[in-house]
Amino acid sequence: MEDGLAKVKAGTGISLYAHIPFCEKICWYCGCNTGATGPKQRLDSYLTALEKEIETVAELLNGRAMVRRLAFGGGSPNAISPVNFVRLCDRIQTLLKPDYEELSIEVDPRNFNAEWAFTLAACGVTRVSMGVQSFSNRIQRAIGRIQPKELMAQGVADLRRAGIDAINFDLIYGLPGQTLADLEDTLAETLALRPSRIALFGYAHLPHMIPRQRRIDGSQLPGLHERFEMAALGYGYLTAAGYVPIGFDHFALPEDALAIAAAEQRVHRNFQGFTDDTHDILVGLGASAISLFPDRIVQNEKNNGLYRLRTHAGRLSASRGIFLTSDDRERARLIEGILCEGRSGPIAPELIAEVTPALKIFIERGLIDLGNAGIILTDRARPYARTIAASFDAFRSAQPRPASLAV
Numbered sequence: 534m535e536d537g538l539a540k541v542k543a544g545t546g547i548s549l550y551a552h553i554p555f556c557e558k559i560c561w562y563c564g565c566n567t568g569a570t571g572p573k574q575r576l577d578s579y580l581t582a583l584e585k586e587i588e589t590v591a592e593l594l595n596g597r598a599m600v601r602r603l604a605f606g607g608g609s610p611n612a613i614s615p616v617n618f619v620r621l622c623d624r625i626q627t628l629l630k631p632d633y634e635e636l637s638i639e640v641d642p643r644n645f646n647a648e649w650a651f652t653l654a655a656c657g658v659t660r661v662s663m664g665v666q667s668f669s670n671r672i673q674r675a676i677g678r679i680q681p682k683e684l685m686a687q688g689v690a691d692l693r694r695a696g697i698d699a700i701n702f703d704l705i706y707g708l709p710g711q712t713l714a715d716l717e718d719t720l721a722e723t724l725a726l727r728p729s730r731i732a733l734f735g736y737a738h739l740p741h742m743i744p745r746q747r748r749i750d751g752s753q754l755p756g757l758h759e760r761f762e763m764a765a766l767g768y769g770y771l772t773a774a775g776y777v778p779i780g781f782d783h784f785a786l787p788e789d790a791l792a793i794a795a796a797e798q799r800v801h802r803n804f805q806g807f808t809d810d811t812h813d814i815l816v817g818l819g820a821s822a823i824s825l826f827p828d829r830i831v832q833n834e835k836n837n838g839l840y841r842l843r844t845h846a847g848r849l850s851a852s853r854g855i856f857l858t859s860d861d862r863e864r865a866r867l868i869e870g871i872l873c874e875g876r877s878g879p880i881a882p883e884l885i886a887e888v889t890p891a892l893k894i895f896i897e898r899g900l901i902d903l904g905n906a907g908i909i910l911t912d913r914a915r916p917y918a919r920t921i922a923a924s925f926d927a928f929r930s931a932q933p934r935p936a937s938l939a940v
Contacts, residue, residue, distance in 0.1 A: 534851035537826045538593040541814060548602035548812045549629075550805070551583065551621070552819030554837065555612040557644045561677035561748040562666075562708070562736060566821040566835055567608035579820075580617055582841040584624050586818055589847055591628035600631035602810055609641035609664075615652040622656040635659050635790075635810075642688045643680050650691035661692055662701035662730075667708060667715065668722040675709040676749060682722055689726050699789070702728040706763035707736040709753035716763050720770045730791060731776060731784045732806060733767040735760055764916055780872050781918040783807045800873040807873065820850070829856050864925045867907070871922040875915070877907035884925070891924040 541547065555570045556563075570576055603625065610618065625631060637660040638653060645663075653661065667673060668682045692700055702723055706716055723731060738754055740746040755763065768778060776784035777792040779800060785792040794800050794809035801808055803815065804823050817824040817833055820840040824831045831854035834840045843850040857865070867877045867884075885903070892908070895901045900914035901921060910918060923929050 534824060534831045534849045534854070535593060537814075537824070537829055537831065538590065538816070541594060541598045543597045545598050545814065546601045546812050547598045547814040547816060548810055549600055549604070549625070549631075550815060550817045550819075550822055551603065551605050551610075551625075552817065552822040552833075553605060553607040553610040553613060554820050555579070555607065556609045556641060557612050559677070559745060560666075561745050562705070563745065564737065564739065564743050565608060568837075570612050576613060578841055579837060580613065580621070582844040583621065583819055585847070586844045586849070587621075587624050587628055589844070589849060590816060590818065593849075594629070596630070598629075598814070600625070600629045601634050601812060603631065603633060603636045604805060605638040606805065607639060609644070610638050611640045611645055611649055615649055618652060619656060633657060633659070637662065639664065640688075642685050643678075645688045645691070647691045647694070650688075650695040650697065653692075654695040654697055658697060660699040660701065661697055662703060663688060663728075665702045665719075665723070666705045667711070668719045669711070669715045672708050672711055672715060675753070685722075686726060689728070698729065700728045701730040701732065702726075704731060704733045704767075705736050706733060706767060707738075707755050707760045709749055709751075711755060711763070713759075713762060713766055716766055717770065720767065724774050727786075729786050729789045731771060733764070733771070733782050733784070735764065735782075761916065768915070778915070780807045781915055795873075798874055802869055802872050824851070827857075827862075830854055860927070864927060867925045868922040871908060871910065871925075872918055875910040875918070877909075879905075880907045888924040892921065895921060 552566070554567045555576060556567050557570055559567070559569055636656070636658050638658055639662045640649070642663050642665070663685065665685060666676065666678060668685070670679070673679050689700060692698070704719060704723065736754075738746060738749065738751060740749070740751070771784045772778055775786065777787055777795060778784055779791055779795050780802065783791065783806060785795075790809050791800065791807065799809055799811060801810060803810070803825060813827050815825040820833060820837050821835040822833045831851045834843060834850040834852040840850045863881070867880060870877045889903070892901065892903065895914065895917065896903055900911055900917060902909045908921065910921065914921065
């Protein structure tokens with residue numbers, strides 16, 4: 534990690550991601566690295582370590598990089614106090630001298646208010662993502678996340694009053710007891726608030742990996758056919774309302790930066806989802822945060838205690854990573870092209886021979902074209918984009934169990 538930062542050339546634009554692994558309340562469906570806020574001392578010690586990590590990164594960069602983007606994620610970044618958030622932003626401003634083209638944050642609507650909205654505006658936040666999931670009270674109870682629709686509407690109003698109109702909604706389908714009618718109601722409530730972007734994710738039930746999901750009744754989850762119908766409903770409903778489809782699960786209003794990037798074929802995908810961020814380097818700050826470099830992927834220590842020990846010692850906390858071979862980078866290019874643009878671009882003959890057996894069913898059904906121009910997806914192939922792209926993933930076949938359902 535240190536070596537990667539040391540190699541950053543002068544004037545290089547980079548992005549930052551800061552992870553806050555705490556929430557006021559833990560939702561049962563969540564697969565994020567997060568825990569209950571707990572005692573104030575625990576939260577304060579984490580924030581002190583995060584500030585120390587920012588200082589270490591700044592020393593390694595030594596003024597060479599220009600920070601162009603900053604995203605706060607979690608957990609719930611608004612699990613900390615507005616004062617502490619201002620302090621973090623000020624620390625980054627003082628040490629790294631950023632010139633933001635975008636500053637974004639994820640928030641939990643359950644502990645969001647007008648004070649938070651105006652704090653974000655004062656710190657220069659340009660985009661806010663709200664975890665909505667579902668407007669159904671019944672489904673909210675089934676996933677341990679009670680948040681009345683009035684609360685969501687008030688949060689949106691507070692943001693717009695503070696001058697922040699770039700608002701994302703995260704929605705989920707495939708939740709316990711969820712029906713097509715439930716999803717349609719949630720989509721209707723969403724459109725009434727008109728967020729600039731919507732992400733419609735399929736719930737991944739992995740109780741063997743995520744213990745908190747054991748509180749969800751797996752017998753009440755929709756089956757594969759129902760999940761597919763929900764994804765199709767969401768696509769049809771949102772595109773009919775004027776949203777531009779981005780990849781397979783994001784939607785944006787035509788004037789939104791992501792929709793503009795899609796029209797100009799500038800959309801990329803990283804661990805945060807589809808993005809118009811074009812920078813090759815993303816530096817992850819905080820426990821479990823991921824850093825991306827052209828030649829490597831690195832993840833910080835996940836355990837908060839070990840993370841604090843390492844950062845307080847003036848070290849970066851990277852605990853694992855991988856150097857990318859030329860083959861890795863080529864496969865990543867093909868996968869990103871399929872997911873973001875619906876086309877892979879040119880493919881080496883040996884790779885075509887490798888993936889053709891897995892893609893045969895899609896070719897026979899007229900869902901994709903495979904030729905000299907590579908793979909081109911038809912509009913009907915959009916729901917299968919992840920499965921088609923996964924055929925190029927050299928690591929996926931080594932996994933004993935799938936990470937999540939593709940639809």
